[in-house]
């Protein structure tokens with residue numbers, strides 16, 4: 001398995017404030033990675049470390065086999081689109097393409113022109129007059145025309161309306177299949193990520209709470225309902241991620257860590273969807289007592 005990103009004990013402190021603490025990650029090539037977490041979780045910090053914009057305080061990170069931004073050729077292999085998809089307001093769409101061609105050795109002019117036409121952008125229009133959705137499409141086109149091996153987006157769709165979000169993600173997926181690129185996409189919007197991601201990294205409180213292939217994660221997490229007594233006698237092989245108690249009944253989200261079968265007393269065990277699984281981990285991160293709080297601000301930002 002070729003790794004696109006490997007992190008070992010990766011830590012970044014801003015003064016005494018933790019941005020990211022002891023992150024261990026191994027992200028395989030060819031994935032669309034959803035980087036999820038509430039405000040202040042450390043998503044931008046991880047993306048900044050990945051793109052070489054910031055340096056770790058301790059620990060190591062390797063991107064495409066070397067230190068981030070270690071050389072010009074390494075930089076060319078990574079496309080980074082920062083929050084709010086910045087463009088040069090005074091330059092036209094065509095100027096952006098000319099600039100892209102001048103600055104990037106691997107620039108794919110044909111791809112850039114074709115995509116600009118497909119999304120209906122006018123080459124002579126000033127970027128400052130584009131809508132949020134059009135600006136995001138321009139930024140995506142420029143990043144993809146660099147022909148990177150890794151494309152990183154920091155919350156590209158947060159400010160877009162649902163239709164523009166859908167169109168952006170649809171074009172992103174077309175690029176993914178055309179370019180065979182790995183994509184890391186940070187977002188608060190779990191519904192969007194569920195449609196496009198096959199690998200998940202969940203951050204909260206500056207720590208990695210969960211990471212792995214989405215299918216593997218979903219196949220090992222269950223919601224089980226039982227009496228407090230059943231729950232108290234859950235066999236080893238199950239990690240309790242969150243627990244909610246009502247009267248004598250308890251509802252748990254558990255992760256099966258080995259091949260132990262689910263006890264018969266939990267005949268009603270159900271698989272979770274991505275959103276339910278993520279919310280269980282965030283409940284744990286924001287309320288380690290395990291009592292599910294559905295009013296947590298950290299959870300609300302992700303709904």
Ligand SMILES: Nc1ncnc2c1ncn2[C@@H]1O[C@H](COP(=O)(O)OP(=O)(O)OP(=O)(O)O)[C@@H](O)[C@H]1O
Nearest residue numbers: 014017018019037038039040041042043044045046
């Ligand atoms: N330049 C900085 N100086 C001091 N603290 C910072 C700085 N940048 C980030 N932090 C802190 O580091 C932590 C992680 O921030 P980060 O921006 O990485 O989170 P995030 O998950 O991207 O948040 P958001 O979703 O709000 O963009 C937060 O507590 C934040 O306050």
